[in-house]
Amino acid sequence: MPIATKGAVKTMSSRDMKNLGAQILLSNTYHLLLRPGLEAMRELGGLHRFMNWDGPILTDSGGYQVFSLSKMNKTTEEGVTFKSHIDGARVNLTPELSMQMQAAIGSDIVMQFDDVAAGDSSRERYDEAMERSLRWAGRCKAEYSSLRAPAKQSSKIASSPLDELGAPRNDETALFAIVQGGTHEDLREKSARGLMEIGFDGYAIGGLSVGEKREDAYRIVKRVCEILPQDKPRYFMGGGMPEEIVAYVQMGVDMFDCVIPTRNARHGTLFVWNQDPATVDWSAYQDPRPENLFYDRLRITGESNALDQSPIDSHCDCETCKTTSRAYMRHLFSVQELLALRLATIHNLHFYLTLMRCLREWIQKTE
């Protein structure tokens, strides 16, 4: 899932994302709650219509912002009090408000509001975050269920001249829970079983890629995937590097989101296939530290690209690679042309989407 935190994948239009073949976008409850706000989002008819995107949208609940913006908030059992990073105003985000905002957004996949512990937390803190997330999961399901019936009617996308991307979606939505527990297998197990008892449409693995060792993340994902139901989607939140995704897919994870392709693109790091993606042996990437990767990271701003007129990625057929040499791309970054960010984003998203398509085909073939 490419990330459209504030209702747009940075530098991309919804049509761009359609052209890239993106199937679903992730957006963020916390950011949209600050701007445009709950009432405005309701009045605007939800995010699909607002940003003219007719594919599915998954919304992060805001729980992660407690962690990533930890200097500006305070957590209690009731919820989290944020100090807005925009104007300093206090915002009280609770599981209930998160559900209401996600309903206003018209989210297709609603994430529970959770408590995320940092990667170097004590067992006590992991335990606390996991138990609180479990309690909040229950509150989220109750609120989600009460909102669902009325939300069904109001979230329908009216046809309008703006709706150029296709037919209105159906109104099926899903609520996903989030397994917490840090790097402790027993806490993870308790979390997963507790959430399954409540019952959700899908299960996410949260609280990883937050500073812990990769080996620990692999061990936890493997363990959690053994517990989670076979017939519900599993979603690894926030990661990761391409080889991590390959490994997690083999452990049974279905969905991913990550800022790496888009953020790295804007900072001049491009992902480049070092072999034909159609013939990669994906089974070679089950270890945390594989010996050889199937891609290279190209730092396009480097001087060595100054006169390099070769394509960015000879195995790629994205718009950028069809039109842009390494030298030109480096130049665009050097002179800070906005086009650099856009072309780089197109390529990195295409790389990640190609990776996921290849993995889907491979999994379908082997099953």
Place this chain on the structure above:
RNA sequence: GUGCCUAUGGUGUAACGGUUAGCACACGAGUUUGUGGAACUCGUAGCGAGGGUUCAACUCCCUCUAGGCACC
């Protein structure tokens, strides 16, 4: 021709008779994992040249060179 002023990394600048000459930009390398921040970290690189005074000179003095200003 005469007088005066100036000279510090690639560029623009700071400081001081006494620790390793500071800063910004540029350049280079790295980091980015449920995106507040086209962000962050690290690095390369300098006292115009020569002589003198001094325990010690980028700093004070002299000469030269280059640039600027004024006058004839």
